[in-house]
Amino acid sequence: MGAQDLPVTSYALLGLLTIGDGLTGYELKQRADRTMRFYWTAPAMSQVYTELARLTRADLLRREGRGRGTTYFLTTTGRAAVEEWMRETPCGFPVFKHPPALRLMIGHLATPETLATMLEEYLEQVADAHADLTEVRRGLVGVDAVGQPFHYPALVAEWGLAHFESELEIARRTIAKLRADLGADLGADLEADAG
Amino acid sequence: MGAQDLPVTSYALLGLLTIGDGLTGYELKQRADRTMRFYWTAPAMSQVYTELARLTRADLLRREGRGRGTTYFLTTTGRAAVEEWMRETPCGFPVFKHPPALRLMIGHLATPETLATMLEEYLEQVADAHADLTEVRRGLVGVDAVGQPFHYPALVAEWGLAHFESELEIARRTIAKLRADLGADLGADLEADAG
């Protein structure tokens, strides 16, 4: 049985199709943008269609209709495949591609001002992302109780919000350190001038 | 001048070569594993050699020797390129590929027990990663003062540590919620049985 070996993104899309009825490619992309974008990636429109084709070929999805409005439904095999994946496949550790941290690592190649500016822009972007996710979370109020369909999406949205709050905190603290360094540097310069 | 258009990984490797002297491919890979792995990815050995070849071709690196022990040095052009990249190129928002969170999102496809187990494994892995990074941080004690070469790597290591601590906290809280849900479910079942 099973042991389909698909990339994580395939299973994630399959998973999104376990909620509610069938979807068109376009609708699936929208759902992905509201949900998995925060914990994985937002697949390109073209990749969504490619995946739908592959999953249909593997009988994990059933397509209904042609052209505009083509709708994809999860098959019994498809549902079994995702469930097996959840049960049997090792989960994998998160990979964080974090450009601001990466740049900070080689911060000696820039001025502290440049770095602080970079982190302040990052702060704003995190605040925006936090606001986006708050909106998503608010949209789930009322359908997020224990047995309800969006209970888990709500749980994970809270994870994301906590994460963004942590990032805000860390970035602010780091900016403060950079500014303190600047003071220390000035102090050293003055000493050198005096000496 | 410049405006080389290279992937981020190339600049990151270039950046690692701005610290200290030249390195062999093998040594560079080791440095990458100790540093950028936490904020970007650990490039495969083969990719390191591929990048070194490309960067050498572009005159951003100079190779010395052949075969075993071939050493790569940053050129003046190379240093200018990384610095320009730091100054001029927009930084980009982090992309987090977070399998536990992704799976939690479609948690209705598994039992709460499976989910809790998954998160507990995740807790252990985060603890391990935290320990690894703590080790890295400890190795920087003494060379991490404001003017010193490893000041910024130390700063960013602290970022990573704070991030892991936040993840521990969030994962623990989520596990607690899952257990509470289980209680709520049982309660509901009992009510249903009674009613």
Place this chain on the structure above:
DNA sequence: ACAGCCATGTAACTCGTTACATGATTAC
């Protein structure tokens, strides 16, 4: 001198992206 690891690559392949092509609806 032989086994096993260190070190440097090359080749084939997959995921995922951007750019491009095209038809169907809607707005005006």
Place this chain on the structure above:
DNA sequence: GTAATCATGTAACGAGTTACATGGCTGT
């Protein structure tokens, strides 16, 4: 009826991976 947008794809490409090939060094 024509422009703009919605919707569904295809094609070409690039980053990064695993698997494979190979040669030197090291311990016994």
